Amino acid sequence: MTLSLFGDDDPAQPGRVVLGQQSVVLRGYALPMVDDLLGGVDDITAQAPFRHMETPGGYTMSVALTNCGELGWTTDARGYRYSRIDPQSGKPWPAMPDAFRRLAVEAAREAGFPGFAPDACLVNRYEPGSRLSLHQDKNERDYDAPIVSVSLGMPAMFLFGGDKRADKAARVPLFHGDVVVWGGVDRLRFHGVMPLKDMPHPRLGSQRINFTIRKAG
Ligand code: SIN
Ligand code: FE2
Numbered sequence: 001m002t003l004s005l006f007g008d009d010d011p012a013q014p015g016r017v018v019l020g021q022q023s024v025v026l027r028g029y030a031l032p033m034v035d036d037l038l039g040g041v042d043d044i045t046a047q048a049p050f051r052h053m054e055t056p057g058g059y060t061m062s063v064a065l066t067n068c069g070e071l072g073w074t075t076d077a078r079g080y081r082y083s084r085i086d087p088q089s090g091k092p093w094p095a096m097p098d099a100f101r102r103l104a105v106e107a108a109r110e111a112g113f114p115g116f117a118p119d120a121c122l123v124n125r126y127e128p129g130s131r132l133s134l135h136q137d138k139n140e141r142d143y144d145a146p147i148v149s150v151s152l153g154m155p156a157m158f159l160f161g162g163d164k165r166a167d168k169a170a171r172v173p174l175f176h177g178d179v180v181v182w183g184g185v186d187r188l189r190f191h192g193v194m195p196l197k198d199m200p201h202p203r204l205g206s207q208r209i210n211f212t213i214r215k216a217g
Contacts (some may be wrong), residue, residue, distance in 0.1 A: 004070055019160050022184035024111050030150050031177035033099055034203075038154065039156075041123065041209055042099030044068045049088050050078050050125045056080065060116065063193075069096040071120040071216040073139060080139050082120060082216045096213075103179070104148040104213035111181035112147045115134040119178040120216035126156065126208040128198035134169065135189045137214070145215035146183025152176055153204030154196060161190035176201060 017025035017109055030037060050064035053075045067073060071082040072093040077205035086093050120140075124132070137147050151174040158180065163171035169190065174180065182189060193210075199208045 003216050006133070010103075015167040017172065019172065019182065020111060020189065023160070023180070023182035023189065025172060025174070026107055026110060026179045026181070027175075028177045029110070029179040030103055030152070031105055033103055034152065034177065036097070036099035037103070037150070038203075040068075040099050041152075041211075043097065044123060045116055047091075048072075048089065049086040050123075051087055051088060062126075063101070064125040064130075066093075066123050067121060068094045068100070068123065069118065069120040069213075073122045076105065078112075082139055088156045099211060100150075100211065103150065107148050107150075107179045107181055108146050108183075111146065111183070113181065113183050116145055116148070116215070118145070118213045118215050120150070121211050121213045123209065123211045124205045126154070126193065126196045126210070127194050128206055130193075130208075131195040132193040133167055134159060134192040136188050136190055138188060139214070140214055140216045143187045145185075146181050146187065148212070148213045151178045152209045153179075153201045154199055154206065154208040156208050156210075157194040159190075159194060162188070163188055165190055173217040176203075 016026045016127045048066045050066050052060050052064050056079045074083050105116050155175045158172045158174045160171040
């Protein structure tokens, strides 16, 4: 028997951490596709580089972001929204790489959401000290589709809370290759990421790349 490093892995379902009724971590699910995924990140960032956007409240995000797919998530002084155009280049966001779409559709099905048809992918880059405060993903047009989140590079402590900001959040370590899926009754759960510690990853160094694949339009 293999012992889990963390007590929260479900021994009846190895490789799965159940976060809620319709939310799960699929440990290492993306590992077989890492080369394709990182190639995809390089293609995206060659056209639409990572940048630090401003929140409506006037803060500069510590996480740098870009997007691929028909719709990209943006923030500025006027608010949060999805846009077909990268405001920095004035051009459409890069296409969503096939590997991203395939992984997301398969992971969604594995988590109980068949027929996922994503049209948007937010790519986040964390450096040591970067954090993402508790928030809900609610700029999408409807909440029928799940969110599929893929982690690469340095580990992070993911916070998965309840439907209210004040609800206590579970702390879930996420590692290179892990995929989290939440949808259905869990679609609007608050979530965030604790400030990243510097634990350089053999392949990606002192960064963590996370992408969340969504149906936004
Ligand atoms: C997000 O909520 O957009 C990102 C979550 C993560 O980085 O794990
Ligand atoms: Fe989010």
